Amino acid sequence: MTGFRDIDEERLRGEVQGLFQYIQRFREEIAQMVQPDADSEKTQFENISEQLDAIIGATEKATHQILEGMEQIGDITEKIRGATDPEEVTALCDALEGAAMHTMEACTFQDITGQRVTKIVRSMQFVEERVDRMLDIWGREEVQSLAEDYSDQSKKRTGDAALLNGPALEGEQQISQADIDALFD
Numbered sequence: 791m792t793g794f795r796d797i798d799e800e801r802l803r804g805e806v807q808g809l810f811q812y813i814q815r816f817r818e819e820i821a822q823m824v825q826p827d828a829d830s831e832k833t834q835f836e837n838i839s840e841q842l843d844a845i846i847g848a849t850e851k852a853t854h855q856i857l858e859g860m861e862q863i864g865d866i867t868e869k870i871r872g873a874t875d876p877e878e879v880t881a882l883c884d885a886l887e888g889a890a891m892h893t894m895e896a897c898t899f900q901d902i903t904g905q906r907v908t909k910i911v912r913s914m915q916f917v918e919e920r921v922d923r924m925l926d927i928w929g930r931e932e933v934q935s936l937a938e939d940y941s942d943q944s945k946k947r948t949g950d951a952a953l954l955n956g957p958a959l960e961g962e963q964q965i966s967q968a969d970i971d972a973l974f975d
Contacts, residue, residue, distance in 0.1 A: 859893030
């Protein structure tokens with residue numbers, strides 16, 4: 791006959807084993823998040839940051855080149871209007887074509903930017919999958935309760951912290967230019 795003490799020891803052993811498995815799965819999920827990316831020695835998080843920095847740099851460079859090219863096109867156009875010698879007009883047209891080509895080349899940054907954004911999206915999807923699995927392990931209800939508490943606290947932001955939300959995505963509530971103009975009236 792099994793005594794009361796034997797049942798408690800068996801339940802305790804089962805709980806300890808379940809806790810051990812829980813911790814082990816959590817460790818595996820975290821290990822997958824911080825493991826180096828297949829293409830480099832950096833983790834998913836480090837790679838995301840560098841890719842975003844590269845996008846910002848490429849965008850700034852391309853914007854500068856595009857504006858510079860448009861300025862050159864404007865300058866050359868003015869010279870063409872004042873030119874009377876056919877050879878000078880031909881040379882200016884060649885320069886105009888070169889400036890236009892330089893400007894179009896600067897516009898190709900979007901292809902590389904698209905590739906980088908794709909890498910970031912894949913990394914973020916990887917992280918999202920890991921977080922989703924951790925939510926399953928931890929318990930979604932408990933995490934939801936914590937999220938609601940955090941949401942209540944974040945609504946109390948003031949000053950710059952309350953303003954730093956970044957540009958709205960398509961479909962998100964946006965402030966119209968008319969609303970902004972109304973502030974200055």
